[in-house]
Amino acid sequence: MIAAGFGIFEQERSASVGNGQLQMDIDFPGTVRAGNEMDLAISITSAQPLPETVEISISQEYLDFFEDFAVLPEAQSQSSGRQGALAFELSAQPGARHAVFHFKGRAADDWSPRTDGLVAVEVGGSTLSADIRTWRMP
Structure with missing residues (x-):
């Protein structure tokens, strides 16, 4: 009951x-x-056409939550970002004002109760x- 309240x-x-x-x-x-499978979907909408590439950074602690990790569409490059994050350079369609990127995988077998990112x-x-x-469920 208390868990549902949170x-x-x-x-x-x-x-x-x-x-x-x-x-x-x-x-x-x-x-x-x-x-279990998990999907982190990031949608970007811009008032102006998006540039050729967009950079998305995700904290390493949250990425460690994934096993069999994949980025869709595939990242052009990947590098260490600020404050322990991993930065992904991703392509946007020419002239597009909206793009969606997926970070997919299985939840790692780690029993800490939650992962912040x-x-x-x-x-x-x-x-x-x-x-x-x-949150992780047993």
Whole structure:
């Protein structure tokens, strides 16, 4: 009963942040069992056409939550980012004002009760970031 009050049993969660010119919406699992599939979907919408590449950074702690990790569409490059994050350079369709990127895999077999993360997107010098949290169920 107490866990339900904290929203621990929510299957999907979302976070949104914007600055008038750029909007980032994130869909992520609220809870997941070890070994189950999980999808972190990041949607970017811009008032202006997106540049050829977009950079998405995700904290290493959250990425460690994934096994058999894949980025769709495939990242052009991957590097160490700020404050222990991993940065992915991803392509956007020419002239597009909207793009969706998926980070997919299975939940790792780690029994800590929750994993916190930070997701940031950088588009043409504008940066947005949001905190996310996923709970593990036994």
